[in-house]
Each structure stands twice: as C-alpha cells, then as structure tokens.
Amino acid sequence: MSNLPADLKYTKSHEWVRTLADGTVEIGITDHAQHALGDLVFVEVPEAGRTVKQDEPCAVVESVKAASDVYAPLAGEITAGNPALADAPETVNSDPYGAGWLMRVRPATGAVAAAELMSAADYQKVVAAEGG
Amino acid sequence: MAFIPHTEADVAAMLKAIGARGIEDLFAEIPPTLRVSSLAGVPEELNEMEIGRLMSERAAQDGTPLSFLGAGAYEHHIPAAVWAITTRGEFYSAYTPYQAEASQGTLQMIYEFQTMIARLTGMDVANASMYDGASATAEAALMAVRANRKSKSARILVPTTLHPHYRRVAVAMASNQGLRFEELPYCTVEGVTLPASLAKYDGEDVTALVIQQPNFFGRLEDVDALTDWAHAHGIFVIAVVNPTSLALLKPPGEWGARGADIAVGEGQPLGVPLSSGGPYFGFMTTRMECVRQMPGRIVGRTLDAEGRDGFTLTLQAREQHIRRAKATSNICTNQGLLVTAATIYLSLMGPQGLARTAAASHARSRELIAALTRTPGVRLAFSGPGFHEAVLLLDRPVAPVLKALAARGILGGLDLAPYYPELGPALLVCATETKTAEDIERYRASLSEAMQAVRAA
Numbered sequence A: 001m002s003n004l005p006a007d008l009k010y011t012k013s014h015e016w017v018r019t020l021a022d023g024t025v026e027i028g029i030t031d032h033a034q035h036a037l038g039d040l041v042f043v044e045v046p047e048a049g050r051t052v053k054q055d056e057p058c059a060v061v062e063s064v065k066a067a068s069d070v071y072a073p074l075a076g077e078i079t080a081g082n083p084a085l086a087d088a089p090e091t092v093n094s095d096p097y098g099a100g101w102l103m104r105v106r107p108a109t110g111a112v113a114a115a116e117l118m119s120a121a122d123y124q125k126v127v128a129a130e131g132g
Numbered sequence B: 001m002a003f004i005p006h007t008e009a010d011v012a013a014m015l016k017a018i019g020a021r022g023i024e025d026l027f028a029e030i031p032p033t034l035r036v037s038s039l040a041g042v043p044e045e046l047n048e049m050e051i052g053r054l055m056s057e058r059a060a061q062d063g064t065p066l067s068f069l070g071a072g073a074y075e076h077h078i079p080a081a082v083w084a085i086t087t088r089g090e091f092y093s094a095y096t097p098y099q100a101e102a103s104q105g106t107l108q109m110i111y112e113f114q115t116m117i118a119r120l121t122g123m124d125v126a127n128a129s130m131y132d133g134a135s136a137t138a139e140a141a142l143m144a145v146r147a148n149r150k151s152k153s154a155r156i157l158v159p160t161t162l163h164p165h166y167r168r169v170a171v172a173m174a175s176n177q178g179l180r181f182e183e184l185p186y187c188t189v190e191g192v193t194l195p196a197s198l199a200k201y202d203g204e205d206v207t208a209l210v211i212q213q214p215n216f217f218g219r220l221e222d223v224d225a226l227t228d229w230a231h232a233h234g235i236f237v238i239a240v241v242n243p244t245s246l247a248l249l250k251p252p253g254e255w256g257a258r259g260a261d262i263a264v265g266e267g268q269p270l271g272v273p274l275s276s277g278g279p280y281f282g283f284m285t286t287r288m289e290c291v292r293q294m295p296g297r298i299v300g301r302t303l304d305a306e307g308r309d310g311f312t313l314t315l316q317a318r319e320q321h322i323r324r325a326k327a328t329s330n331i332c333t334n335q336g337l338l339v340t341a342a343t344i345y346l347s348l349m350g351p352q353g354l355a356r357t358a359a360a361s362h363a364r365s366r367e368l369i370a371a372l373t374r375t376p377g378v379r380l381a382f383s384g385p386g387f388h389e390a391v392l393l394l395d396r397p398v399a400p401v402l403k404a405l406a407a408r409g410i411l412g413g414l415d416l417a418p419y420y421p422e423l424g425p426a427l428l429v430c431a432t433e434t435k436t437a438e439d440i441e442r443y444r445a446s447l448s449e450a451m452q453a454v455r456a457a
Helices: A031-037 A120-129 B008-018 B023-027 B048-062 B080-086 B104-121 B133-147 B164-177 B195-201 B223-232 B288-293 B320-326 B336-372 B398-407 B437-453
Strands: A015-019 A025-029 A040-044 A057-063 A067-071 A076-081 A103-107 B155-159 B180-184 B208-213 B236-241 B262-266 B282-286 B298-303 B309-314 B378-380 B389-394 B426-430
Touching: A025 A031, A067 B320, B008 B023, B080 B336, B104 B282, B104 B298, B104 B309, B104 B336, B133 B164, B133 B208, B133 B236, B133 B262, B133 B282, B133 B288, B155 B164, B164 B180, B195 B223, B208 B223, B223 B236, B282 B288, B336 B389, B336 B426, B336 B437, B398 B426, B398 B437
Parallel strands: B155 B180, B155 B208, B208 B236, B236 B262
Antiparallel strands: A015 A025, A025 A103, A040 A057, A057 A067, A076 A103, B262 B282, B298 B309, B378 B389, B389 B426
16 A cells, blocks of 8 residues: 555546645655656656646656656646756655655646546545556 | 467467457558558569679679778778678677677677777767668757757758768658758858858757768868857757767867767778678767667666676666657667677777878878869869868869769769759869878879860860
8 A cells, every 4th residue: 555645636647736835736756656667767857937738748757667757737837847856866766745746837727627636545546446 | 499489370369369350450550552562663582592693793893993982981991800700600690689688798899889989979978879870960860859958949950061961861850750950051162161150040949050070071160169159059069970080080079168969970980891882880979968868779887686797788768668659769779780890990990090090091181182183173172171081173074074084993082063063063082091192193193084085164
C-alpha cells in the first residue's frame, strides 16, 4: 500500500496536485509512480512561462529502466519547474509529495473544474485495478 | 539453431491469439496507395558466382584513375593492418549484438572510438556513430531543437559554404518535423561566411547555426567569431568538421569563448576506402549537459558486481526500444564495422601520425594549387587559408575539361556548376598525402592539354 496524502488530488496517469495559498498548484508524481519507475536518474522539468494544455506531456522522469512523460493535470501557465531536481533527481524517490515536486502551474480560467482529478480513495482504486 | 525462429504453427498460434486471419491483417491500417505491390525494375536474383562476376566487371569500369576529387570523401593511405584486423571474425559484423553486454570486446572497441572522437573534437561525449556526415548534420539540427530550450522557432541558419549534399539531406530529413533551414550567403572574394553578414539576425529567435570547418570550398571559416556571435544570441553552434583536419586545427570544443554545442562530421577519412561513395560513417559529439538529447547509442565504462572493469550500453532510456515514438532518433550502430576500422586507423596513426597526414595533405594541396594556377586560364577563386582543397576558376566550361582529363586517367575534381552557378566555370580540387610531386606534375601537364582541347567560353 503506497502513501497517499488525503489532502491532495490525483490523476489516472499518476500525478498529484496540491493547491497552494496563492492559487497556483504544485504537481508531482505519486509514491506509487516513483516506486514503479525505480531509481530516478534524470528529471526534465518545464521552463517557467510555458503554457500547457490539460493532458499535455510537460516533464520527463527517467529511471534506470524507463523514461516516462508526466502530463499536465490541468491547463495553465508554468510558474516554476523544480530546479533542485537537475542535480538530485532521486529526491522524487525519497520525497515524492514534498521536495520532489516537479512543477507549479497557474491554472487557466475554468481549468480546475475541467480537470479530471480524483480523491486519494478513488486513486487508490485506480492503482488497485492496475494490480498495484 | 534455425535462423527463422517461428514455425508455421508458431505463427498460426500467434495470429489466433490476437484474432488476426493472416499476416496481411497486420498491415491493414496502411492505405493501399502507400503499399508497394510489386518491385518493378528489380531484376531476378543472381547466385553468388554470377553476382561476384557482375560486381567485378562493374568495378573494373571505374578503373584506377589518379584522383584529385575530394568534396566530402577523401583518399588517404590506409595502413594494411587496418582492414586485416577489422575483418577478423571477432569484429566482422556491422551490428552491435542484441545482447550487447555479452560482447565486451565489441563494446570496448566502441568505447575507445567514442573516446578518440571526443578527444579529437575537444568535446565532452561522443556517441557510437551515425550513418554518415550528411545525416549526422541533419540529426544535429534535430537535436539542437530539442536541446536549445531558449529557442522556440526551430530555425536553423545554414551557410551555403556547407556541403550542398548535407544541406539537401538536412532538409529531406528534418523539414517535415517542422525545422526551417535558412541559407546564408558567402563572401565571393574570400569564400567564407562573414560574421558581419549575421547582424540581420540580431534579436531574432534562431535555434542553431551550422558552421563547416574547413568549409565546402576548402577554406577556413572564422569559427571563433561565428561561435561567439551565436552564443551571444542564445543560438546553438553545430560544427561540421573533417576529422583529419582536427589534428592541426582548433577543435570545435575550443571554438570561441564557450566552444561548439554539437560537433558532427564524416568519418570516412579515418581508414575507410572511397568505395564509389560508401558505406561511410558519421560521428557526433556534444557537451555533457546535452547528452540526453543526443541520438544514437552510447557505450559507458563501469564496474561489475565483482569490481572489475566492464563496458555497457548506457542512457538507453532515450532510445527507441524504451522511449518509442519520443526516442531521440532511430539511429543505431550499424556502421559498426567502419567504426572498427576508424578506431584501428586512429590507434595505428596516433596523434602525431594523424597530424603528419593532415600537414602533408595541406602541403600537397598547396603545391597542386600553385602548379595548376600556372596554367593560362586557371586562377584561384578565393584568397585566404585553407586545408586540403581549393576552388579554381577556369576561363572555359569545366565539364568538357574534366572529360578530357578523364580520358587521360585523371579525376580532376568536382564541377561546381550544378551547385554554385554564380561562380561561373569553377572546379573544386583536392590533394592528400597520397599525391606525389610526379602526380601533381602529371595533372598540371594534362590540364594544360585539356584546356587547349576545350574552346574558351
């Protein structure tokens, strides 16, 4: 059973979303996702200022055995990519919901409502259905 | 072991499992208009004896002319040991084995090749090779678009002093992927790209600038000024270099204040025979920060579980078998045999041997230019330093002159009319260390005769 904080929202493609005080959202990959990927050796995060559509690939996480895209859970403008991951990609493994965040996004108007975000309990069912 | 692992029963079982009636069903999504129904024009098969004879006869038609033709492929002396070793059974395959780590010798050879190319170019990291110099240039442009994250335009500035075939290959390979290639004019006096001519791009979003050194005319570009201009404007520099010349010239890793971002080139001069145009191999190098955007395979050195040195394919997560459609490219190492030859060639020559080859080629080409320009109606097109080629301007059409030379057993060079009509009758000539004073005198005397046989324009 992987770690699933109840205060976050989740996507089918294994991203988590945290709403910050300033209205932007922080995005990362779930504990389940980092465990499935294995030890990360490289993370490519988007540059601030880039506009992304919902479900658009906007980051890459590469482990010793696979490289996967990370999809934007909602539409908006990237306000920051986590600069610490360039030199320490393993942070995503050790602290996926904290220091291992990937990017922050200012949601476009209506983007939060349009996004298909799930509660921790619903995401748990998705993981279970995948055999996780 | 059977070479074809699937029996008819195996195939039938697999088709049944996926619900397909036959192999043809697997291709149903390809529109009929794109399918090749039959290969018209392909002759019936020949057996080994017949094909051997045919190829011998065709090869004999080439003859053994005295060649002063360069233009991207260069005749250098190849020590006999190079191909004697390369064709040993242990090396004699073009492919990296699929279970690559099972073949430590092959991986070590590729690793040594990467090390030599990285040192020759002055760059951080080299891949295991590309198909040829032209496709390596196109791949470098695609790589620059991925790696230069400051630029969104996918615009690539390409001097017309870059090999015309490389320009065509780049457009063919990359223009459908959204890249735009914009050609830069050259100075008609000096035959180089003037840094001042780039000023009109100041402040524009450009992804990369290609610089060939020496350029197609054999001239040396002001690589430092061009590189510094590009970097001052957030533009990547793609160096296209002749590996032999790097034994004498400043390597791309040291161009300008920061060095080129990507360096590629044609590897043929390193121990690969001309062979009527191929197969050859390309090489590609980059800075460490861009290594994940580099196409192709990379072999790394590591330690095994018992602490012994070992070699392994590395950074595979960006390759097609893992990254699928988002792979950095579909380039593999099937130029491996030529890379083997190049590695052995460089091992035998050493830095001093390569530098002597380069210096001798430069010296012979200067003697050639001096001899040929003594002929009435022949003059040098461009002033300034060059490596081992030069453009000569003739006062009469080049094609019939070359034909008259061919009748005398001499390949006189490349007629530039199809590529640079603005130059008028122009001939690109080359001399490497393989040419003697007698060879040069023979060309001079034959050119004199050939010129007289062709009426002035």
